[in-house]
Amino acid sequence: MRQAPAAPAVSLIVPVRNEGDNVRHLRDRVGVVLAGIPWELVAVDDSDDETPRCLSRLAAEDSRVRPLLRTRRGSLASAVVAGARLATAPVAVVMDADLQHPPEAVPRLLAAMASGAGVAVATRFGRGATARSGLSRTRRLHAVLARAMARAILHEARGTADPLSGFFACPRSLLAGLGDRPLGWKVLLDVLVAAGPCAVADVPYAFAPRGAGHSKLAPVAQWDFLRQLCALAARSPASRRLWLYGAVGFVGLGVNLGVYRLGLGAGWPPVLAGLCATHAAMAGNFVLHARATWRDRGRSRLGEALRFLCVSEMGTALTLGAIVLAGRAWPGHAMLADMGGVGVALPATFVANDRWTWWRPAP
Ligand SMILES: Nc1nc2c(ncn2[C@@H]2O[C@H](COP(=O)(O)OP(=O)(O)O)[C@@H](O)[C@H]2O)c(=O)[nH]1
Ligand SMILES: [Mg+2]
Structure with missing residues (x-):
């Protein structure tokens, strides 16, 4: 057979x-x-x-x-x-x-x-x-x-x-x-x-x-x-996240500038207006990230908010640090120094938020 x-x-x-x-x-x-x-x-x-x-x-x-x-x-x-x-x-x-x-x-x-x-x-x-x-x-x-x-x-x-x-x-x-x-x-x-x-x-x-x-x-x-x-x-959740992060950052920039202008218009000192603008943008960014960028990872809102605050402050410190360093190396190029600072802070905060703020171990 x-x-x-x-x-x-x-x-x-x-x-x-x-x-x-x-x-x-x-x-x-x-x-x-x-x-x-x-x-x-x-x-x-x-x-x-x-x-x-x-x-x-x-x-x-x-x-x-x-x-x-x-x-x-x-x-x-x-x-x-x-x-x-x-x-x-x-x-x-x-x-x-x-x-x-x-x-x-x-x-x-x-x-x-x-x-x-x-x-x-x-x-x-x-x-x-x-x-x-x-x-x-x-x-x-x-x-x-x-x-x-x-x-x-x-x-x-x-x-x-x-x-x-x-x-x-x-x-x-x-x-x-x-x-x-x-x-x-x-x-x-x-x-x-x-x-x-x-x-x-x-x-x-x-x-x-x-x-x-x-x-x-x-x-x-x-x-x-x-x-x-x-x-x-x-x-793809992983690719979408990076693009959403950029888009939310862009919205945050708008909020920051808007609140800053309003503050100055109301006669606040520039430092106070800047402080309020930064934190208003941070709060807005947190809500958008929680609802869009890391929507699939959401758990305890308070824990996430505190960690997001830490990461954002770290981002601000990085930006300021880069501004100071670049200011010393290339005096007279303040805008370039600021852009360099943001260039360092953006990827660093993305990674920190992804690996820490909204971290969830694989099932
Ligand atoms: N069934 C099918 N096969 C295709 C079609 N277009 C190309 N192929 C086959 O797909 C493979 C790759 O195509 P090819 O023309 O060699 O593309 P290239 O290698 O990028 O130049 C080859 O085996 C083609 O015969 C199509 O429309 N239908
Ligand atoms: Mg071929």
């Missing part, structure tokens, strides 16, 4: 658009590097050339290749999610069909997952990696800028050297669960936000030149990318 094939331990999810026989070469190389591990290759196809026929032929020869030929073309990210829903293994590896992602790196991704990573990212940047042969100079510049932007806006993008990689491993259920939201071009960003706080492992590799065919990256993808970053930052 013929034995049933073992259930796959890993599902390779491969989005395909007009890749001709690239998937066949991919299957051949995967067969070699994953010898001994039961795997399946789910190819989600949105092609408008002869690629679906190539895929059907390949699937007829090798039952581990499972094509999903979509009649209505969707986005690249929706292809990945559709593939994850069709796949069956507990771990998914997402990779391109064009051979830019060498299958030889897959065992290292799987090893990282087996040793406890929540997401394992194959990285084109960082120690031991290279993107030189696979990216033109313009594409490399784009990639570096986009990576810097992603890291600036999105907290979760800072956990890996290559948050825009299209080559990564994660639990299949995580990918399959992404489908109910609008997705951007860079599905790894969605995965990192959905995974929440978890260990992210980097696996460096050499990004290869394309096999046959050409890139489908359209200029409109850049705009989609920016929209995706903003939408994810709004959804």
Whole structure:
């Protein structure tokens, strides 16, 4: 009696658009590097050339290749999610069909997952990696800028050297669960936000030149990318916090200036007006931070208020200290000194409020 094939331990999810026989070469190389591990290759196809026929032929020869030929073309990210829903293994590896992602790196991704990573990212940047042969100079510049932007806006993008990689491993259920939201071009960003706080492992590799065919990256993808970053930052508590902190600080500045002017107008001495303005802004900031910035962490209001007061006074002391020091080093540049002081105090107070005022240990 013929034995049933073992259930796959890993599902390779491969989005395909007009890749001709690239998937066949991919299957051949995967067969070699994953010898001994039961795997399946789910190819989600949105092609408008002869690629679906190539895929059907390949699937007829090798039952581990499972094509999903979509009649209505969707986005690249929706292809990945559709593939994850069709796949069956507990771990998914997402990779391109064009051979830019060498299958030889897959065992290292799987090893990282087996040793406890929540997401394992194959990285084109960082120690031991290279993107030189696979990216033109313009594409490399784009990639570096986009990576810097992603890291600036999105907290979760800072956990890996290559948050825009299209080559990564994660639990299949995580990918399959992404489908109910609008997705951007860079599905790894969605995965990192959905995974929440978890260990992210980097696996460096050499990004290869394309096999046959050409890139489908359209200029409109850049705009989609920016929209995706903003939408994810709004959804991610950690990223949202930093932006809200800045926004509340801005409102506080307005309150400070308004009360100061009112005080001076009422004939108060400037020191008294300044003192009232600072504390009115502090009180306003506390209410806004408690209701917005750290809303998810709120517990005892009095304790939070006292700690917030301490941190704010520390911020004021830091600002004044920086003003005095900068005043001595560069006399005559008072505005610059003040800006330097605020530049030091803002990140310091954010960290202190996050780690102390509204600190809550992980459950
Ligand atoms: N299913 C599907 N796959 C796509 C689509 N656009 C691109 N792909 C595939 O996604 C992978 C990455 O696309 P590619 O054009 O190589 O982008 P690049 O590597 O950024 O230049 C390749 O395997 C493409 O065949 C699409 O609209 N639908
Ligand atoms: Mg490519």
